[in-house]
Amino acid sequence: MEKYIVEVHADRTEWRNEKGEFHRFGDLPAIEYANGYKAWYLNGKRHRVDGSAVEYANRSKLWYLNGKELSEAEFNERTKPDPCEGKLIEIEGKKYKLTRA
Numbered sequence: 001m002e003k004y005i006v007e008v009h010a011d012r013t014e015w016r017n018e019k020g021e022f023h024r025f026g027d028l029p030a031i032e033y034a035n036g037y038k039a040w041y042l043n044g045k046r047h048r049v050d051g052s053a054v055e056y057a058n059r060s061k062l063w064y065l066n067g068k069e070l071s072e073a074e075f076n077e078r079t080k081p082d083p084c085e086g087k088l089i090e091i092e093g094k095k096y097k098l099t100r101a
Contacts, residue, residue, distance in 0.1 A: 049079055
């Protein structure tokens with residue numbers, strides 16, 4: 001189980017890992033401001049695989065994977081599902097389930 005350091009300020013709430021880095025697992029932001037700004041981090045790097053890693057109050061968004069900023073198109077290309085993932089194949093009578101390496 002992950003442990004968090006949670007700091008609640010008048011204008012924001014921050015979640016950090018035991019090293020003090022911004023971090024929150026899952027689909028929850030590591031920084032959330034009262035004005036609507038949200039940012040997702042994984043071990044101190046902006047990161048989110050199921051949506052934008054930064055959402056501003058004006059609804060503009062930024063996409064990041066492992067701290068690297070991407071355009072929305074680049075993000076969608078890198079996170080699209082593998083069409084072979086989970087498929088069963090049979091070779092010489094033995095069945096195998098495909099997984100991503």
